[in-house]
Amino acid sequence: MTAIFRRLALTGLGVALGACATKAAPPTQRYALGMARADYRDYAGAKANPCDAEPRWLSDELTAVNGLLSRFLQDTEAPQQAQQAALLQEATRTLPPVLKVHEGTLAALQQCGFRRSGAFPEIARRGAELLKATQARLAEAPAALEAAALGEARKRWQEEAPQREATARGSWCADKPQVGQALLYYARQDAEGRTEWRFCDGLRVEQPANGAPQLVEPEGLSARDRRRIQPQRYLDAARDFPPEEVDRQPTRVPAKETAPESASGGNG
Template sequence: MKSLRRRILLVGLGSVLSACAARPVPAVRHYSLGMSRADYRDYAGAKADPCDAEPRWLSDELTAINGLLARFVDGTEKAADMDAPEQPQHLALLEEASRTLPPILEVHEGNLRGLARCKFRDSGAFPEISRRGGELVKSARERLAGTQAAVAAAALRATQQAWKDGAAEREATARGTWCTANPKVGEASVFYARQNLDGVTEWRFCDGSRVEQRADAEPAFIEPEGLSARERRRVQPPRYLQAAKEFPAGEIDRAPTSAAAKSDAPAP
């Protein structure tokens, strides 16, 4: 009889051990993004069921990832806003997330799907955790999808700023190359032309005159300041307009329209 009870006990113990072996507990993993930290478990990756987890621990883990995702979404809102003071920090966080966050989103989404099958899914904070988690996963993926565009916009802004910063030097170099020390007023000699970031094109003349053309408008002659009456009679606007028209389009110093464009374009 004792032998029979011992066999029954061993069989029962073996069944319990087999059940435990069939439901492994995933190891705790650590993830950091920027200044945020969170612990989580990959139930699907370990072929485990989150419904077998201690509900309080599962709640804490899912809440931790939700909090990290919320901070990520808030901390990258201005990543593509070139005028925002916090844009560089937001873009840096977005670039970091683009390299490390996608696998975490997959795990979190899988854990939330597993939670939906649990008996305790409608108890405590789980309904709000599930709802909020789904929203945050979607928002995070949308934000990550804009990474390339945000990086390209920042690179273009930097390239355009470098071009703008060097424009005065390029103009001075062109003046020194093509103009005499004492240019005569009335000589329509173009030494430099530039198309600015706002689309306005300017042709600069050695005697201080300018021709300016805004988008969808005719070129306009701009007389230099401080001319005497005699000098003003020498200035013939049609000659300047014609010189601007004949200036080679390929030699106009144009603002970059892509980050790949050179920001140190040589002066004509």
């Protein structure tokens, strides 16, 4: 009977200790970033020691977070596309707490007796590498996001330029404009600083970034129409056109819900 009671007592103690260990284990947390997912435990936050964890489970958790960071770095290497920029923006808001937990667990792993066994040496090396690269990527995120937004604004500006010009022409020009009137309806400056002023009668004034303005006549003008043209009138109209009304490529990210920098008008 004594032996039976002893076995029962030992069994009960084992169950009690197991229950305590289960109760003290940090809860599993799931983090998602884009298409990547990772389950991990915040040992430091729960005042628990990862060295007391089941090594196989700890290995899986650390590997999962390493994999998520690797995919994040790959997917945000060049965030020119809207989807990549959105992923980087989301990461700046949600990823830092996960990085802090991962960094703490990897540091605590160095005190574990199993740190040199199995895949743990490679997990620790790779984790430290990914942490450093991810922290650098997040530090660069504001500048990268601004550049991506500016690139998108410039692309939109270029795509919408023909419509802006057509709208200006419809507002300022007659159906059959007379050659020689020098009625200016639209001006645009490209990324290289070349400015072009367009007139209702088809003539235009062009000026390179560091050059003098020149009048350009359309092909097919009759001799009678050429006699009507007074070049200085066109050059003066281009010179007097308000600089703030020139349709320019954006040089900064437009405010949300605001159209790209552009304007048009008429004078002459």
